Amino acid sequence: MSADEQVFVIVGAALAGARAAEALRAEGFTGRVLLIGQEDEVPYERPPLSKGFLQGKDAREKAYVHPREWYDEQDIELMLGRRVVAVHPESRTVTLDGDEQFAYDKLLLATGSVVRRLDVPGGDADGIHYLRAYPDSAALRAALTADPKPEVLVVGGGWIGLEIAAAARGYGCPVTVVEADRAPLRRVLGDELAALFQQMHEANGVTFRFGTGVREFGSLDGAVRSVVLDDGTELAADLVAVGVGIRPATELAEQAGLDVDNGIVTGPDLRTSDPHIFACGDVASTLNPLLGRHLRTEHWANARAGGKAAGKAMLGQDVSYEQVPYFFTDQYDLGMEYCGWAGPGDYARVVFRGDPAVRDGKAPEAVAFWLTDDDRVVAAMNINIWDVQDDLSALVKAGLSGTPADPARLTDPAVPLGKVLQG
Template sequence: MSADEQVFVIVGASLAGARAAEALRAEGFTGRVLLIGQEDEVPYERPPLSKGFLQGKDPREKAYVHPREWYAEQDIELMLGRRVVAVHPESRTVTLDGDEQFAYDKLLLATGSVVRTLDVPGADAEGIRYLRAYRDSEALRQALTADPRPQVLVVGSGWIGLEIAAAARGYGCPVTVVSDERAPLRHVLGDELAALFQALHEANGVEFRFESGVRSFGDLDGAVRSALLDDGTELAADLVAVGVGIRPATELAEHAGLAVDNGVVTDAGLRTSDPHIYACGDVASTLNPLLGRHLRTEHWANARAGGKAAGKAMLGQEVSYAQVPYFFTDQYDLGMEYCGWAGPGDYARVVFRGDPTVRDGKAPEVIAFWLTDDNRVVAAMNINIWDVQDDLNALVKAGFAGTPANPARLTDPTVPLPEVLAG
């Protein structure tokens, strides 16, 4: 079969899916490309949903991966508002809602993730919101800007919860964050950075209720009015934003018999247990040669880079997806970039270049490093210090390659970052 006759199907009109389609055309693929997505929106990036768009700073179109006409120009069949209901590896076909079927030569699963929801009495009351799609962000922004401003309860102290809290405070809403953790972001950043984020939010008027969940919600005429916590405390709430995590959307892969373990399992070339099916983005648990483990990363950079890599891999190119994980956030005056991987048990301590103290409600200018017992850098975060990501990435790559850093030079602002491995 000639390349012109081949059909590549991408399930998920997401950032990852759009980047894969883009890579296919950029690398010269001349066959048919189907990009299928459940939303009616053209593929877009999700960070603005809890950042610039939610804050009212950025227009909707800024997040689009490409304008709608680009897909036609590239001869990419953009099928929006359609859902793939089954994948059939034995016949290499997919079935869409309405029983329409398409055959494929190569298939990419870029199905992303779905939000975890609360299963407590009253959780279906009006005013309890989740954030995953543009329509969710639009509705949340409208609610946050209503007059009078609502009393906001945020459930969850992860990235989404804190970004929503910051946006709500920017609109002048009173905000309380409820979390089963004992500090915000503690499970991803550890105690030292959790303390920094807690101090920043408290300085901006956010109240925290830690080590507690929501037992139930109270409503009036179907609209949420209060939340009863596990410790018996009752909090007033006109608007509840739930950010308790996401799970990979693996249903299609599971029903197709693919290997699934906290995501669709792939090798370093993004190939699943079926040689004709690939996976990338939030849904994929990919072998990362740099880290020497399977990793599922729920961040923008992984969708962006993974989609491009998947497109190349589908064409038979040699791909080794050895990305340094990366994510960023914007909260109040804090801008932050993080690279590396430092989960619980992966590091021994955190050291700082600069003072991490929040003063007068202002975020510091500081770089944090996560070090192992033998002083290898496995993660780094720059806060309000810019143009250092290349250097921090190099330190993390060196750390995972087994090269230690000198802690004294690492924490000394007078020593250029490229020189901290020496001496």
């Protein structure tokens, strides 16, 4: 079969899927490309949903991966508002809602993730918001800008919860964050950086309730009016934003008999247990040669880079996806970028270049390094210090490859980051 006759199907029309389609055309693929997505929106990036768009700073269209006409120009069949209900590996076909079927030569699953919901009494009341798509963000922004200002309760002290809290404070809303752990982001960043984010939010008027969760919601005339916590405390709330994580959307992969373990299992080439099916983005648990283990990453950079790599892999190119994990956040006057991977047990201590404390309500300028017992850098974060990500990523790559760094040079502002390993 000639390339012109081949059909490549991409399930999931968000950032990862759009980047895969872009890579196919950029690499010269001349066959048919179907990009299928459940949302009616042109493929877009999700960070603005809890950042610029939610804050009222960015227009909706700013997050589009490409304008609508680009897909026509590239001869990519963009099928929006459609859902793939089944994958049939034995016949290499997919079935859409309405029983329409398409045959494929290669298939990419970029199905992303699904928001975790609270299963508690009163959880269906009006005024309880979850954030995953543009309509969610638009509804939340409208509620936050209402007059009088709503009493906001955020469930979950992770990235989404804290970004929503910052946006709500920016609109002048009173905000309480309920978090089951003893500090925000502690499981992700450790105690030191968790303390920084807690200080920053408290300096901006946020109240925290740690070590508890939600038992039930109270409502009046169908709208939420209060939240009862696990410890019996009842808090007033007429707007609740829930950010308790997401799960990979693996239903199609499971139905198709693919290997699934906290995501669709792939090798470094993003190929699944079926040689004709690939996976990338939030849904993929990919063997990362740099880390030496499977990793599922729920961040923008993974969708962007993973989609491009998947497109190349579908064409048979030699792909080894060993991206250093990366994410960023903007909250109040704090902007930060993080690269690497430092989960519990992956590091021994954190050292800083600069003072990481919040002073007079202002975010610091500092760099944090997560070090192992033998002083290898496995993760790094720049806080309000810019244009250093290339150097930090190089330090992380060296650390993951076995090269230690001198902590004294890491923490010395007089030593350029690009020359830390040269001492």
